[in-house]
Amino acid sequence: MNFKRIQEVFLFAFIVIDIFLILMTKNNNIQNDNTASENVNGTVIKEMKRDNISVGKLSDQKKDGYYIAATQDTDLEKEINYLRDQDARIDDSDTISSTFSPLKVDQKHPEKTINQLLKKPGFVLAGTQYEFNQVDSTKSKLVYDQKAIDGIFYTSEGRITFNLNANDRLSGYTQQKLNDIRVLHEKTDLISQERALIYLYQYNGIPNNSDVIWTKLGYTKLLHINGKDVYIPTWIIATKTKASSDVQIHRINAFTGASFKTEQVHNTEQSQQSLESVNSKDE
Amino acid sequence: MMAKLRRYTLPILLGIAVLISVVLSVSLLTNPARFSGRVHEKKTTTLNTDETARKMIDVYSPTQLIQNSDKGKELLTSSSTNLVSEIFKTMQDYHYSHIERVSQGNQKQYNQMLNKSDSLMLNYNNPISSDMLAQILHYSQFKDKGDVKRLIVPLKGSYHYVYLLNDDKYTIYKVKVSTLKLKTIKQILNQKMNKNRIELRSVNGNPYIYFPNQVKMKDYGYMLQEQTPNSYLNRIIGNTTAASVKHQKDKTICSSQNQDLTFDNNDDVIYNNYRPNQKITSQIGALKSAYQNAVQLGISLENTKFDTYNPKKQNVNYRLYIEGFPIYSDQQLGVYNYRFMNGNVERFAFSLRDFEVPVPTDKQTITLPNSRNLLIDLENSGVNMKQINGIRLGYQVISDNQNKLIVTLQPSWFIKINNQWINYRSLDTQIGKGNSNEL
Numbered sequence: 041m042n043f044k045r046i047q048e049v050f051l052f053a054f055i056v057i058d059i060f061l062i063l064m065t066k067n068n069n070i071q072n073d074n075t076a077s078e079n080v081n082g083t084v085i086k087e088m089k090r091d092n093i094s095v096g097k098l099s100d101q102k103k104d105g106y107y108i109a110a111t112q113d114t115d116l117e118k119e120i121n122y123l124r125d126q127d128a129r130i131d132d133s134d135t136i137s138s139t140f141s142p143l144k145v146d147q148k149h150p151e152k153t154i155n156q157l158l159k160k161p162g163f164v165l166a167g168t169q170y171e172f173n174q175v176d177s178t179k180s181k182l183v184y185d186q187k188a189i190d191g192i193f194y195t196s197e198g199r200i201t202f203n204l205n206a207n208d209r210l211s212g213y214t215q216q217k218l219n220d221i222r223v224l225h226e227k228t229d230l231i232s233q234e235r236a237l238i239y240l241y242q243y244n245g246i247p248n249n250s251d252v253i254w255t256k257l258g259y260t261k262l263l264h265i266n267g268k269d270v271y272i273p274t275w276i277i278a279t280k281t282k283a284s285s286d287v288q289i290h291r292i293n294a295f296t297g298a299s300f301k302t303e304q305v306h307n308t309e310q311s312q313q314s315l316e317s318v319n320s321k322d323e
Numbered sequence: 324m325m326a327k328l329r330r331y332t333l334p335i336l337l338g339i340a341v342l343i344s345v346v347l348s349v350s351l352l353t354n355p356a357r358f359s360g361r362v363h364e365k366k367t368t369t370l371n372t373d374e375t376a377r378k379m380i381d382v383y384s385p386t387q388l389i390q391n392s393d394k395g396k397e398l399l400t401s402s403s404t405n406l407v408s409e410i411f412k413t414m415q416d417y418h419y420s421h422i423e424r425v426s427q428g429n430q431k432q433y434n435q436m437l438n439k440s441d442s443l444m445l446n447y448n449n450p451i452s453s454d455m456l457a458q459i460l461h462y463s464q465f466k467d468k469g470d471v472k473r474l475i476v477p478l479k480g481s482y483h484y485v486y487l488l489n490d491d492k493y494t495i496y497k498v499k500v501s502t503l504k505l506k507t508i509k510q511i512l513n514q515k516m517n518k519n520r521i522e523l524r525s526v527n528g529n530p531y532i533y534f535p536n537q538v539k540m541k542d543y544g545y546m547l548q549e550q551t552p553n554s555y556l557n558r559i560i561g562n563t564t565a566a567s568v569k570h571q572k573d574k575t576i577c578s579s580q581n582q583d584l585t586f587d588n589n590d591d592v593i594y595n596n597y598r599p600n601q602k603i604t605s606q607i608g609a610l611k612s613a614y615q616n617a618v619q620l621g622i623s624l625e626n627t628k629f630d631t632y633n634p635k636k637q638n639v640n641y642r643l644y645i646e647g648f649p650i651y652s653d654q655q656l657g658v659y660n661y662r663f664m665n666g667n668v669e670r671f672a673f674s675l676r677d678f679e680v681p682v683p684t685d686k687q688t689i690t691l692p693n694s695r696n697l698l699i700d701l702e703n704s705g706v707n708m709k710q711i712n713g714i715r716l717g718y719q720v721i722s723d724n725q726n727k728l729i730v731t732l733q734p735s736w737f738i739k740i741n742n743q744w745i746n747y748r749s750l751d752t753q754i755g756k757g758n759s760n761e762l
Contacts, residue, residue: 047333054340061347106403109683189403223403224543224681226646265546265729268683305546305682305726 105273194258713739
């Protein structure tokens with residue numbers, strides 16, 4: 041066997057070894073992911089699969105968040121003068137409704153054009169405070185949510201909805217705005233996305249044969265007190281049964297894992313010193 | 324030329340193949356996942372239980388952070404981050420390698436250490452057993468080093484030590500650290516925070532914190548949560564039909580064979596367990612038992628810190644802390660007590676109410692007098708200065724007249740007289756009536 045032949049044999053052997061090693065590395069990574077989720081919450085996830093609930097890929101990463109105070113901006117009369125080239129009105133629920141001559145937007149990604157427009161002074165109020173919300177947007181409506189201290193609000197009281205007309209042109213919007221946003225309590229650890237979903241499942245919030253369409257972390261209103269609102273980090277989970285197209289939105293308190301609705305605290309009425317549960321606008 | 328290239332193709336390809344296999348082998352061998360299968364398992368299980376129970380380190384971390392820099396000493400607080408806990412938590416990841424006592428009984432050397440330039444000082448309100456530090460900081464050599472009142476972390480790059488100090492006997496231990504996370508610490512210190520200039524002065528040989536300037540603190544609002552007596556009855560005594568219930572004028576006593584629970588009209592609860600699982604003979608025993616029982620009883624430990632330990636009574640006190648300052652109320656609200664009595668009874672005191680959600684206030688900032696004016700005020704209101712054994716900043720719980728589940732926390736100075744903390748605003752009326760929150 042000449043030297044060239046030996047080299048060929050060795051090359052072949054090393055290529056085989058490399059393929060084997062690449063497969064091993066891949067395997068190791070997958071196994072690693074599995075051990076983490078399996079040990080912590082694996083049994084419940086398996087149970088969910090058995091109930092024919094598809095959850096998609098879940099993250100077990102933990103973030104932190106704040107209790108935040110905010111008030112709905114009800115002093116829009118003055119601010120509305122700041123808007124340019126549009127016909128803007130304010131309705132009873134402190135919402136600005138505005139129309140303007142239709143504007144051309146990017147065909148595939150209209151949000152790209154809107155992102156630029158938001159930076160333009162006089163287009164909307166505090167445009168740079170809003171961020172695109174993909175999950176709630178449709179072909180004719182583009183939703184933008186107001187930014188919180190370290191995240192994003194998920195409430196109609198801090199939202200702009202842009203309307204696209206039949207010709208896919210931007211023709212107007214409605215806006216609500218939150219003011220006086222401040223931290224009420226020091227940063228606290230939150231539960232992971234995976235844990236939130238497991239809690240919801242354990243509260244029987246996800247029926248059998250359904251899909252979890254999306255989950256997101258946002259600030260939603262926990263309670264209303266003395267004319268101000270308290271917002272907390274919330275895992276917002278959208279589910280849909282396989283049989284119907286109705287989407288259900290669930291809220292899980294990301295501090296405690298509890299399912300919740302917004303509470304109205306009566307502080308001024310002496311006769312009634314109780315907490316009353318009301319359906320929130322977020323639901 | 325081409326022929327030359329063709330001649331080298333095979334050796335080059337072979338070289339590349341060998342190199343790839345070497346790189347992959349090394350990455351596989353050094354991948355921690357390969358070795359940590361078991362460790363990983365253990366870690367994730369603890370994580371899981373941590374979600375329901377507050378971690379021990381949160382309760383037993385220091386409560387006060389002081390930075391000594393070229394600007395002098397400053398008390399650091401923040402309304403958005405628990406600075407002292409964050410810094411203390413970085414200490415969990417240090418690699419400690421050697422501990423030695425550098426001095427004892429030498430006040431001069433002790434004072435020099437307190438004034439160590441470019442350092443952080445993490446203080447406990449009450450000295451804590453070094454055995455607890457051994458447990459929460461994962462370094463067994465901390466054991467049997469007495470009590471620790473302060474930890475000093477030098478911030479200069481060349482230092483790789485942490486110092487454990489106790490004012491009693493002026494003890495200093497020096498601990499070698501090989502992985503001081505200076506970068507993380509500096510990131511924490513770079514946040515927006517309040518800095519109050521302070522001086523460490525000595526009274527009867529003990530250091531105390533003197534504020535040369537007025538102190539500005541903001542008030543807080545909270546919505547409380549009230550648990551029902553039944554929830555505790557079910558959890559502790561179990562089947563409530565087996566318990567005998569006595570209703571008295573201002574309280575209800577429920578007792579079974581080995582335990583009784585007393586609920587008074589102010590939502591305060593006392594629980595006696597006449598058959599404790601273990602005998603408590605040391606501070607570390609009491610601290611562990613206090614924590615484990617609080618978790619088992621379902622007491623909320625959110626924002627709660629270890630506050631005091633009384634070795635004579637074997638009494639452990641936890642208290643709610645906001646921005647690193649303790650809160651005081653006339654009742655049990657915000658305070659949890661554990662006591663091991665007469666060698667065979669465990670007594671717990673807590674409130675049915677706990678602090679659930681912070682709520683917005685009218686954004687009031689209150690300016691408190693500096694230490695000098697405070698002392699003058701105290702003297703003018705007839706306080707015997709020799710009777711004072713502590714002065715600290717804190718929050719007074721003020722109930723809302725209309726809703727008993729809403730409270731305001733108002734900043735104030737608190738003075739310790741006869742083992743009771745009294746709000747300096749109400750000194751004239753309250754001397755002798757304060758609540759020590761001890762059993």
